[in-house]
Amino acid sequence: NAGVTQTPKFQVLKTGQSMTLQCAQDMNHEYMSWYRQDPGMGLRLIHYSVGAGITDQGEVPNGYNVSRSTTEDFPLRLLSAAPSQTSVYFCASRRPGGSSYEQYFGPGTRLTVT
Amino acid sequence: LAKTTQPISMDSYEGQEVNITCSHNNIATNDYITWYQQFPSQGPRFIIQGYKTKVTNEVASLFIPADRKSSTLSLPRVSLSDTAVYYCLVGDPLTDKLIFGTGTRLQVFP
Numbered sequence: 059n060a061g062v063t064q065t066p067k068f069q070v071l072k073t074g075q076s077m078t079l080q081c082a083q084d085m086n087h088e089y090m091s092w093y094r095q096d097p098g099m100g101l102r103l104i105h106y107s108v109g110a111g112i113t114d115q116g117e118v119p120n121g122y123n124v125s126r127s128t129t130e131d132f133p134l135r136l137l138s139a140a141p142s143q144t145s146v147y148f149c150a151s152r153r154p155g156g157s158s159y160e161q162y163f164g165p166g167t168r169l170t171v172t
Numbered sequence: 173l174a175k176t177t178q179p180i181s182m183d184s185y186e187g188q189e190v191n192i193t194c195s196h197n198n199i200a201t202n203d204y205i206t207w208y209q210q211f212p213s214q215g216p217r218f219i220i221q222g223y224k225t226k227v228t229n230e231v232a233s234l235f236i237p238a239d240r241k242s243s244t245l246s247l248p249r250v251s252l253s254d255t256a257v258y259y260c261l262v263g264d265p266l267t268d269k270l271i272f273g274t275g276t277r278l279q280v281f282p
Contacts, residue, residue, distance in 0.1 A: 062215075091270065100259065101216065101272040116269060148215045150270075159206040159265045163215025 060084050062164035064149050070170045071139040079134040079167050081149030087162070089152040090132040091116070092124065094145040095166075101148065107132055139171045176260045181277040190247045192276050194260030197241050202264040205236060205243045210257045210275070219258075220245070247278075255280045 065080045083090065091106035093116075103116030107126040121143060123135040132151075136143060149164040177195040184190045196205070204223050208216040220227055222234040222243070233246040247254055257275040 093272070100257075100274045103269055103271055106269050114269075117271065150215070152270075159204055159221055159261065159263065159270060160218040161216075161270055163217070166213070166215055 062149055062151055062162050064147075064164035064167050066167060067165065068168045070172065071136070072172055073139060073141060075139050077136050077139070079136070079147055079149075079169075081132045081134065081164060082130050083132075083149075083151040083162070084130065085151060085153075085162065086129060087151035087153055088129065089161075090126070091150050091152075091161070092122070092132070092134045093148045093150065094118065094143075095148065096145050104134065104147075136169075139169075141171045143169065144171045145169060176262055176273050178258075178260050178273065178276045180274065181279070183279050183281065184250055185281050186251055187249050190250050190254070190278060190280075192245045192247075192258055192260075192278070193242060194245070195242050196260070196262045199240050199262055200264065202266070203240075203262050204265055205234065205240075206261045206263075206270075207232070207234065207245045208259040208261065208272070210259065216259060216272070250278075250280045252280050252282060254278065 062083045088109045092104040093101040095101045102118045105124040107113045113124050147167045150161045152161045206221040207219045209219050210216040220232050220234045224236050227234045235244045257277050259272050259275040
């Protein structure tokens with residue numbers, strides 16, 4: 059049981075490039091989400107999904123796209139990278155239904171845009 | 173989503189009990205209170221969740237007064253390894269997305 063995995067761990071992009079951050083979980087969690095964390099700051103929600111085929115925007119969705127074709131995977135696409143998107147990106151998943159807010163986080167992807 | 177307010181930072185010494193209070197004046201009837209811990213360069217980790225009164229697990233206790241407008245995370249006998257940022261979140265797990273605030277940076281000294 060690997061939990062939540064993210065690839066790559068580190069990435070450097072030039073302004074204007076696009077890329078996809080990968081996130082996968084093997085816990086059969088329906089709820090998945092993406093956060094970004096700038097240095098010394100709290101986490102901000104980018105996009106989230108309550109199940110395959112369903113996605114919604116979080117606090118800071120501009121410049122990012124998501125899709126959810128399977129329960130296991132929730133990739134985050136940067137359309138045209140900007141220096142302001144330099145951050146650490148965390149993916150998380152949560153058990154379906156119930157009354158728990160216990161979310162499991164991946165190890166993060168450290169992205170630098172030059 | 174109810175907004176939360178917590179101290180920016182706190183200092184403590186090893187062996188002491190640490191209490192971090194979170195204010196959430198606009199908490200709704202279906203909202204739960206959840207606390208996360210984050211170490212540097214790691215994703216946040218769930219600590220504890222509660223709805224009312226007191227909840228205790230092997231890591232911490234959560235005290236919630238009757239009006240539920242605030243909550244207190246209690247860490248008994250902290251050690252250096254408890255140095256981290258602690259986040260208080262409020263929301264309805266069935267419908268809400270999880271929104272993190274700025275958190276409380278706890279520094280434990282020897």
